[in-house]
Amino acid sequence: MVKNWRKPASPQPAAVAKSIGDSLDRPGADLIFGTADGLRDTVLLRLNDIEPNPNQPRRHFDEEELQALSFSLREVGQLSPILVQAHPTEPKRFMLVAGERRWRAAGMAGLTKIMAHILPTDANTDQIALIENLQRVDLSPVEEAEGIRRLIETHEYNQEAVGDLLGRSRTEVNTTLTLLRLNATIRTDCVTSHNDVPKAVLLELARMEEVDQLSLWLKVKKGELTAREAREYRAKLQRAGDPATAKAPVRNVTAKKFIAGLPKLEESLSAGIEAVADKGFAKLRADERAKLEALKARLAGYAQQLETLLAG
Numbered sequence: 001m002v003k004n005w006r007k008p009a010s011p012q013p014a015a016v017a018k019s020i021g022d023s024l025d026r027p028g029a030d031l032i033f034g035t036a037d038g039l040r041d042t043v044l045l046r047l048n049d050i051e052p053n054p055n056q057p058r059r060h061f062d063e064e065e066l067q068a069l070s071f072s073l074r075e076v077g078q079l080s081p082i083l084v085q086a087h088p089t090e091p092k093r094f095m096l097v098a099g100e101r102r103w104r105a106a107g108m109a110g111l112t113k114i115m116a117h118i119l120p121t122d123a124n125t126d127q128i129a130l131i132e133n134l135q136r137v138d139l140s141p142v143e144e145a146e147g148i149r150r151l152i153e154t155h156e157y158n159q160e161a162v163g164d165l166l167g168r169s170r171t172e173v174n175t176t177l178t179l180l181r182l183n184a185t186i187r188t189d190c191v192t193s194h195n196d197v198p199k200a201v202l203l204e205l206a207r208m209e210e211v212d213q214l215s216l217w218l219k220v221k222k223g224e225l226t227a228r229e230a231r232e233y234r235a236k237l238q239r240a241g242d243p244a245t246a247k248a249p250v251r252n253v254t255a256k257k258f259i260a261g262l263p264k265l266e267e268s269l270s271a272g273i274e275a276v277a278d279k280g281f282a283k284l285r286a287d288e289r290a291k292l293e294a295l296k297a298r299l300a301g302y303a304q305q306l307e308t309l310l311a312g
Contacts, residue, residue, distance in 0.1 A: 042081055045094060045116045047107055050084060053096045053129060061101060069105035078102065081115040083132065085125055094118070097125045098132035127155055134166050141199040142190040145179040152304070159308045170308060177304065181206040181297040183213050189221075197221065204230035210290040212237055 082099025096103060097119055106114045119125065134147045151162050159173045166173075179202055182190070186205070190197065197220055204227055205213050205220060216233070219225050225233075281289065 043116055043118060044113050045084065046113055047103065047111065049092065050082075050094045050096055050103060050114070050116075051087065052100050052103070053098075053125075061104060066101065066105050066108060069101060070108040073102070073105055073109045073111065078106070078115050081117045083119055083128065084116045085119045085123065086121055095125075097123075098129045124155075127151070131165055140190055141176070141202055142179055142182065142187045145176050146187075148173060148176055149180060158311050159304060160311070174301075174305065174308075175203065177301060178203055178206050181294065181301070183210045183217075186213060186217055189217070197223075198227060200227035201225060201230055203227075204234055208234050208237065209287075209294050211287045 080099075080102070082102050083097040084094040085097055087093040087095050094116070099116075103114060119128065130147050130151050134144060134151075139147070148162055148166075151157055151165070152159070157165075159177070160170045162168075163170045163173045179187075179199075182202065182205060190202070201220055205216060208216075212234075216225060216230070220230075276284070276292070281292075284292070
């Protein structure tokens with residue numbers, strides 16, 4: 001039974017806003033905290049009455065970061081409430097929506113209670129959890145890209161709408177989504193090890209063929225490849241792999257020329273896919289399969305860009 005499940009005495013919107021910090025000034029804050037006229041109730045809950053969210057967007061919790069947050073909670077206190085919702089099957093218990101790091105760190109700090117906002121039962125908790133996590137600065141670039149993709153796929157947003165929710169430009173969103181072209185092994189490594197590979201380096205890597213990504217990954221993890229070096233290496237690979245393109249680069253592409261050439265482009269793609277299907281994907285060499293996987297990722301990116309263009 002939750003004996004300390006209560007609102008702070010005489011809650012005032014300004015006081016609650018102060019406890020939340022600058023979060024209320026960010027786009028998407030109304031979805032998480034409610035409107036300025038009706039902020040979510042702030043209550044004190046026992047840690048043991050809260051269960052973690054099985055669909056938590058964050059996939060990695062760094063032990064050292066949790067220890068640092070635990071120390072901060074002991075010394076400074078909790079500045080930002082977690083978000084919870086009534087448990088769907090267990091009375092007087094709650095399910096975490098966002099704030100699992102704070103919840104875990106509170107336990108490590110020896111605290112027994114935590115400040116929380118209780119969301120209504122009809123709230124879109126999946127969407128709220130994604131936005132709350134994406135508005136924080138400690139997600140890895142790959143977690144960020146995967147979270148944005150989930151918002152787009154699950155809630156049918158275009159890139160501009162996601163940018164509005166997160167306070168970012170459509171270009172920033174589109175650039176971040178480029179990281180989804182990384183080889184699956186590299187993406188998993190980025191999340192589970194939470195290494196400090198700069199986003200700029202990962203973006204250059206994502207623009208390469210997967211077989212080249214994998215050949216460079218060990219060097220990247222050791223911090224032995226800068227974004228500039230990766231960009232130069234990628235340009236070198238392109239020149240070596242496609243001499244015809246190097247001799248005759250694409251120039252003066254206009255919207256009119258591009259649209260006029262779409263039937264030919266579609267015909268070439270269709271014929272090529274049919275040829276690969278006749279041979280059988282399993283019979284292709286590893287580097288050929290990697291190129292097709294990379295093409296698939298690029299086509300998905302182009303499709304998203306077209307969706308945004310047509311919607312505008």
